[in-house]
Amino acid sequence: MKNKKITKAEKTFYGIAFGFILVGLVLAIFGIIGDHLNVPSADNWILNVEDTLMTALKIPFDLRIWGTIFLFVGVTIAIIDLLKYAKKDDLEAEKAIRRAQRIGQ
Numbered sequence: 507m508k509n510k511k512i513t514k515a516e517k518t519f520y521g522i523a524f525g526f527i528l529v530g531l532v533l534a535i536f537g538i539i540g541d542h543l544n545v546p547s548a549d550n551w552i553l554n555v556e557d558t559l560m561t562a563l564k565i566p567f568d569l570r571i572w573g574t575i576f577l578f579v580g581v582t583i584a585i586i587d588l589l590k591y592a593k594k595d596d597l598e599a600e601k602a603i604r605r606a607q608r609i610g611q
Contacts, residue, residue: 510595519587526580534573 540552547553556569567575 510598513591516587516591519583523580523584523587526576526583528580530573530575530577530580532573533569533576537569537571537573540569 536552537556540550540556543550543552552569559572560566560568
């Protein structure tokens with residue numbers, strides 16, 4: 507069977523998923539670093555950003571929770587993309603096998 511080229515739509519969805527995963531990892535890492543940084547809380551810019559984000563959005567989620575949410579969304583997009591295009595490729599492979607069997611008869 508010949509190799510299929512990845513379509514532009516598939517690349518786009520992988521890029522979006524990668525973006526969500528990257529943002530999620532960065533947020534989670536900054537949340538962990540902010541909690542364990544050995545500076546006074548007035549000088550801890552990560553905790554200040556976290557507090558500002560919580561008051562601005564009025565949602566009591568810290569950076570680790572936001573990171574987890576973004577990571578979950580990115581992984582979900584990637585899984586849906588993988589399943590969609592894998593099913594499409596499987597159907598095309600089955601069609602090719604059926605055609606080959608018909609021609610061989």
